[in-house]
Amino acid sequence: xxxxxxxAAVAAMLAGASAAVLPDAALAHGLVGRQDxxxxxxxxxxxxxxxxxISFVALAVLWPRPRLExxxxxxxxxxxxxxxALCGVLGIAGFAAVVYSGFAGTQTATANLAPTVIFVMFWVxxxxxxxxxxxxxxAFNPWRAVAxxxxxxxxxxxxxxxxxxxxxxxxxxxxPAALGILAFAWVExxxxxxxxPSILAGLALAYAIVQLxxxxxxxxxxxxxxxxxxxxxxxLFARLAPLHWRDRTLYRRxxxxxxxxxxxxxxxxxxxxxxxxxxxxxxxxQGALWTGTNGIAPTLQQRFLNLGFxxxxxLQITFTLGLVFMVGVVAGVYRLGIAGMGSIGGEQQADxxxxxxxxxxxxxxxxxxxxxxxxxxxxxxxxxxxxxxxxGDGSDLFGTASATIDYNVISATGVxxxxxAALVLxxxxxxxxxxxRALVVYRRVLDATRSQYWMLAVMVGFTxxxxxxxxxxxx
Amino acid sequence: xxxxxxxxxxxxxxxxxxRGTSRAARVGFILGGLAVLLIAFVILRGGDDxxxxxxxxxxxxxxxxxxxxxxATQEAQSTGANGDxxxxxxxxxxxxxxxxxxxxxxxxxxxxxxxxxxxxxKTFSYKKGDQVLLTVESDTADEIHVHGxxxxxxxxxxxxxxxSFKATIEGRFEIELEDAGVQIAMLExxxx
Numbered sequence: 001x002x003x004x005x006x007x008a009a010v011a012a013m014l015a016g017a018s019a020a021v022l023p024d025a026a027l028a029h030g031l032v033g034r035q036d037x038x039x040x041x042x043x044x045x046x047x048x049x050x051x052x053x054i055s056f057v058a059l060a061v062l063w064p065r066p067r068l069e070x071x072x073x074x075x076x077x078x079x080x081x082x083x084x085a086l087c088g089v090l091g092i093a094g095f096a097a098v099v100y101s102g103f104a105g106t107q108t109a110t111a112n113l114a115p116t117v118i119f120v121m122f123w124v125x126x127x128x129x130x131x132x133x134x135x136x137x138x139a140f141n142p143w144r145a146v147a148x149x150x151x152x153x154x155x156x157x158x159x160x161x162x163x164x165x166x167x168x169x170x171x172x173x174x175x176p177a178a179l180g181i182l183a184f185a186w187v188e189x190x191x192x193x194x195x196x197p198s199i200l201a202g203l204a205l206a207y208a209i210v211q212l213x214x215x216x217x218x219x220x221x222x223x224x225x226x227x228x229x230x231x232x233x234x235x236l237f238a239r240l241a242p243l244h245w246r247d248r249t250l251y252r253r254x255x256x257x258x259x260x261x262x263x264x265x266x267x268x269x270x271x272x273x274x275x276x277x278x279x280x281x282x283x284x285x286q287g288a289l290w291t292g293t294n295g296i297a298p299t300l301q302q303r304f305l306n307l308g309f310x311x312x313x314x315l316q317i318t319f320t321l322g323l324v325f326m327v328g329v330v331a332g333v334y335r336l337g338i339a340g341m342g343s344i345g346g347e348q349q350a351d352x353x354x355x356x357x358x359x360x361x362x363x364x365x366x367x368x369x370x371x372x373x374x375x376x377x378x379x380x381x382x383x384x385x386x387x388x389x390x391x392g393d394g395s396d397l398f399g400t401a402s403a404t405i406d407y408n409v410i411s412a413t414g415v416x417x418x419x420x421a422a423l424v425l426x427x428x429x430x431x432x433x434x435x436x437r438a439l440v441v442y443r444r445v446l447d448a449t450r451s452q453y454w455m456l457a458v459m460v461g462f463t464x465x466x467x468x469x470x471x472x473x474x475x
Numbered sequence: 476x477x478x479x480x481x482x483x484x485x486x487x488x489x490x491x492x493x494r495g496t497s498r499a500a501r502v503g504f505i506l507g508g509l510a511v512l513l514i515a516f517v518i519l520r521g522g523d524d525x526x527x528x529x530x531x532x533x534x535x536x537x538x539x540x541x542x543x544x545x546x547a548t549q550e551a552q553s554t555g556a557n558g559d560x561x562x563x564x565x566x567x568x569x570x571x572x573x574x575x576x577x578x579x580x581x582x583x584x585x586x587x588x589x590x591x592x593x594x595x596x597k598t599f600s601y602k603k604g605d606q607v608l609l610t611v612e613s614d615t616a617d618e619i620h621v622h623g624x625x626x627x628x629x630x631x632x633x634x635x636x637x638x639s640f641k642a643t644i645e646g647r648f649e650i651e652l653e654d655a656g657v658q659i660a661m662l663e664x665x666x667x
Binding site: 061404408412 | 501504505507508511512515516519520595622623625643644645646647648649663664665666
C-alpha cells in the first residue's frame with residue numbers, strides 16, 4: 001500500500017498535472033487476495049423481507065415475561081490451575097512469535113506471520129471462536145498472563161509488601177477500551193503502513209506495555225475488565241456464547257444469556273457504537289460512493305491536498321473523517337431510537353441508552369461475521385504456510401510451507417448466504433434482548449411493546465445498513 | 476461484578492399479557508412468516524437473474540487518473556458465453572462504462588502508461604467457467620500478478636503479455652503491477 005501510494009505520488013509529479021492522481025484506496029489491506037462479490041439484488045430484497053417479517057412476527061409472539069434476565073447456569077467442568085497457567089504461557093509464546101516475526105521476518109505482508117495473525121486470526125477469528133466457545137481470549141491473554149505471572153512471583157518474593165492498586169475512576173468506565181478499539185480500527189482501515197510487519201509488531205508491543213502499566217496501577221482484573229480494549233471487545237461477544245468460563249469453571253447457559261448481565265458503566269454505549277461503526281466503515285470505504293471516480297474520498301482528499309497536505313496525509317485525514325463519521329452515524333441512529341422510546345415516559349434517556357445497549361452486541365457480531373467471514377475462510381488458510389515459514393525466509397518447520405489457499409473451499413453464493421444469515425440472526429437476537437429488557441423496564445406489557453416499536457426501528461436501521469453495505473449499490 | 480439495579484419484575488397478575496395470543500396462534504404466526512419467506516425466496520431467486528448486478532456490466536471503472544482516454548471499444552465487450560448479457564448493460568452502476576458494440580469476443584486490454592492503468596482501474600467481469608483472455612501492454616518493465624489465481628508474467632518495457640485461463644474461482648481479484656505495487660485492473664468472476 002505504501003509503495004502504491006509512493007508510486008502514485010511520483011506518477012503525479014511526472015505527469016505534472018494539477019488534476020488529482022489518486023491511488024486506489026479501495027482495498028482493506030494487502031492481505032486480501034480475493035474480495036467478496038456484492039450480494040445480488042434478489043438476495044438483498046429477500047433478506048430485507050426476512051428482516052421485516054421476523055420483526056413483526058417477533059412483536060406478535062415474543063414472551064410477555066422476561067426470560068433472559070436471570071438465566072440459570074449449569075456447571076459443566078472445572079479445569080486445574082496448571083491448565084490455566086499453560087494457556088497463559090501459550091498466549092505469551094504466541095505473542096512473542098508474532099512480534100519476533102514482525103521484526104525479524106520479511107517485510108512482505110503476505111509472507112510474514114504477523115499481519116495475518118493480527119488482522120485475520122486475532123481480530124476476526126477470535127470473535128467467531130468467542131461467540132461459540134465463550135471468552136477464550138481471557139485464557140490466553142498474553143499481557144494479562146505476564147502480569148499475573150509477575151504478581152505471583154512478587155507475592156512469593158515479597159509477601160504482603162505489594163502496594164494496593166489505585167481505585168479505578170468510575171467515570172472512566174469502558175472509555176479506554178472504546179478508544180483502544182477505535183485506534184485499532186484506525187490502524188487497520190486508515191493507516192497507510194497497516195501491512196508493514198515491523199510497524200505492526202512495534203504497535204503490538206506498545207499496546208502490551210500500556211496494558212502492563214495499566215494493570216500494575218489499577219489492578220489486573222479491574223484493568224482487564226474495563227480498559228484492555230481487546231479483553232473488553234472479546235468479552236462482550238463472549239456474553240452471547242452458550243459457554244461461560246468463570247474462576248476456572250465452565251458453565252453452560254442459554255445463548256444470549258450473558259448479555260443482560262452486562263454492567264453498563266460509562267463508555268459502554270460508546271464501545272458498541274465504535275464496534276459497529278468501524279466495521280460499517282470497512283464496508284463503506286470499499287464502496288463506489290466512497291472511492292468512486294466522483295466519490296466522497298477523492299473529493300475530500302483533493303480538498304486536503306489543496307490545503308498543502310501530502311498525498312498520504314490527505315488520504316489518512318479523509319479516511320479518519322470517514323471512520324469517525326460512521327461511528328457517529330451508528331451512535332446517532334441508536335440515540336434516535338432511545339429518544340423515541342423516552343417519549344413513552346418513565347425513564348431518563350441516558351438511562352434508557354444504557355439499559356438497552358446490550359441488545360447491540362449481537363448486531364456488532366453480525367457485522368463482523370458479514371464483513372469478515374470470507375477473509376477468515378480464505379486468508380485463514382494462509383496460516384498453514386505461515387506457521388511453517390513465519391519469517392518468510394524459506395524455512396519449513398511443519399512441512400506445510402508450500403500449502404496454498406483454496407479459494408473454492410466455499411463458493412461466492414455460499415459466502416452470500418453466510419453474510420445474510422449473520423445479519424438476519426443478529427437482528428433477531430438483538431430484538432429478543434431488547435424485548436426482554438423492555439419487559440423489565442416498563443411495568444406494563446403494553447408500554448413495553450410500544451417502546452419496542454422504537455427499538456425495532458433501530459434494529460431494522462442497522463440491519464438494513466449492514467445489507468446495503470454488502471450490496472452492489474454500496475460496492 | 477457490579478450489577479445495574481433493575482426494577483422488580485411485573486407481578487404475575489400485574490402486567491398481565493394484554494394480548495391473548497395462545498400457543499396455537501404463536502405457532503401460526505411463525506409458520507405463516509416462514510411460509511411467506513420461503514415462497515419469496517423461491518420466486519426471487521428464480522426470477523431475477525438479469526437483475527443480478529454482478530452480470531450487469533462487463534467493464535466498470537472505479538478510479539480514473541486519466542479521465543476517459545480509454546480503449547473502451549476493445550474492452551466493453553463481454554466474452555460471449557451468454558448472448559443475453561448485453562441486455563443487462565443498462566443496469567450498470569458504473570461511472571464511466573461505455574455501451575458495448577456487439578462485436579465478436581475480444582481479449583480485454585489493459586494499457587499501462589507511466590506505471591498507471593490508462594483510463595483508470597477497470598473491472599473485467601466473467602461468469603465462472605468462462606475463458607479469460609487478458610492482454611497487458613506496459614511502457615515499464617514489471618511483473619503482472621493476477622491475485623487469487625496467482626498467475627504471474629513478466630512484461631518488458633514497451634512489450635505486452637497475454638493471460639489465458641479458465642475462470643474457476645468466484646470473487647473479485649486484483650490485477651497488479653507486482654513490483655510497483657499498483658493495481659491496474661480488477662477481475663470479477665460471478666457464479667455461473
